[in-house]
Amino acid sequence: MITAAMRGLERSVQRRARITPDVSAIGAIAARCLVEELETWPKPGLVSHIDNGSHVDMDAGTFRRSAAAIEPHLQRLADAGARACGMGRLRIIGLEAEHAMFVATSGVNTHRGAIFGLGLLCAAAGARAGGLVDPELSLGEVVRRLWSDGILDGPVLLHSHGSAARRRFHAGGARTEAANGFPSVYRIGLPALRRVAHAVPEDTEAARVEACFALIASVEDTNLLHRGGFDGLRFAHDAARCFIDAGGVSVPGWRTRAQSIHDSFVARRLSPGGSADLLAMTLFVDAHESPCR
Numbered sequence: 001m002i003t004a005a006m007r008g009l010e011r012s013v014q015r016r017a018r019i020t021p022d023v024s025a026i027g028a029i030a031a032r033c034l035v036e037e038l039e040t041w042p043k044p045g046l047v048s049h050i051d052n053g054s055h056v057d058m059d060a061g062t063f064r065r066s067a068a069a070i071e072p073h074l075q076r077l078a079d080a081g082a083r084a085c086g087m088g089r090l091r092i093i094g095l096e097a098e099h100a101m102f103v104a105t106s107g108v109n110t111h112r113g114a115i116f117g118l119g120l121l122c123a124a125a126g127a128r129a130g131g132l133v134d135p136e137l138s139l140g141e142v143v144r145r146l147w148s149d150g151i152l153d154g155p156v157l158l159h160s161h162g163s164a165a166r167r168r169f170h171a172g173g174a175r176t177e178a179a180n181g182f183p184s185v186y187r188i189g190l191p192a193l194r195r196v197a198h199a200v201p202e203d204t205e206a207a208r209v210e211a212c213f214a215l216i217a218s219v220e221d222t223n224l225l226h227r228g229g230f231d232g233l234r235f236a237h238d239a240a241r242c243f244i245d246a247g248g249v250s251v252p253g254w255r256t257r258a259q260s261i262h263d264s265f266v267a268r269r270l271s272p273g274g275s276a277d278l279l280a281m282t283l284f285v286d287a288h289e290s291p292c293r
């Protein structure tokens with residue numbers, strides 16, 4: 001006999017199933033988002049399946065190998081989230097993922113920022129799929145509630161380009177973004193992605209390009225600071241903002257304009273790697289929180 005309580009449980013499980021995939025699928029979804037980020041063009045200064053942007057030491061193959069190598073670790077982070085692990089355990093898995101990335105790329109840093117941010121979102125998706133948190137909470141909010149103290153108290157990398165840029169320019173970088181629940185994803189990336197996905201559903205790449213430019217226009221990207229200082233960051237913000245304010249991908253000829261901005265970043269050796277990571281995170285959150293998928 002089905003009781004009212006069982007019916008209520010069934011309804012709540014169905015509602016969660018609509019927005020929460022199986023824990024075992026989370027790593028594969030995350031890796032797919034990394035590949036979708038790569039296969040987005042034009043992305044100012046960044047590597048894609050079309051060209052290497054402002055980079056001489058990596059290409060699309062390097063990024064594909066990196067994404068494949070870190071996928072099992074992204075899944076381990078999801079499993080750890082489902083087991084209610086704390087930041088100490090997540091950090092150990094994150095460092096093992098970084099090691100796997102460096103082995104796969106022969107020492108090139110392709111995805112350190114993505115391992116950190118996307119990894120935390122995978123752990124949050126695991127916690128949500130495992131029923132440890134309110135299923136209505138966004139993934140960013142789960143990260144903020146469960147791990148923000150551990151994120152901010154974690155050991156500082158003394159020798160990364162990012163930490164040098166943060167010391168010199170007092171930028172917040174990847175940790176601040178994560179500890180605050182990924183405001184750039186929720187306030188900038190997702191609205192831009194969904195605006196275009198709604199208007200032009202057949203061109204998913206256009207939606208990713210719009211989200212990428214919107215992110216570059218506002219993120220305090222430590223990679224841009226590392227390569228171009230304040231002037232480089234300002235140039236990137238202004239160029240991307242100009243593209244979005246002129247109508248972005250809704251205006252005919254947008255690809256040519258986007259390509260010329262891409263060329264102007266390459267001419268200055270600028271690379272917004274943090275915004276690329278945030279694009280992958282935007283795609284991941286969209287895959288988990290879009291009610292109609």
Ligand SMILES: CC(C)(COP(=O)(O)OP(=O)(O)OC[C@H]1O[C@@H](n2cnc3c(N)ncnc32)[C@H](O[C@H]2O[C@H](COP(=O)(O)OP(=O)(O)OP(=O)(O)O)[C@@H](O)[C@H]2O)[C@@H]1O)[C@@H](O)C(=O)NCCC(=O)NCCS
Binds near residue numbers: 112113115173177
């Ligand atoms: C906590 C860490 C993230 C520490 O890293 P770091 O001290 O370096 O901190 P950040 O500068 O804040 O950023 C780290 C990377 O995050 C990306 N990023 C930059 N700005 C932002 C931002 N505003 N918001 C979010 N994310 C951001 C960016 O990653 C991308 O760039 C990388 C390429 O960098 P690099 O090699 O330096 O640059 P190149 O230009 O290629 O070098 P050259 O050619 O000039 O030589 C690439 O990885 C992209 O992903 C920042 O680099 C974290 O690393 C840490 O502590 N990890 C330990 C594990 C852990 O705690 N994990 C938690 C659970 S998963």
Ligand SMILES: Nc1ncnc2[nH]cnc12
Binds near residue numbers: 047114273277
């Ligand atoms: N496509 C890309 N190009 C350069 N740096 C990146 N970091 C993450 N994705 C990137």
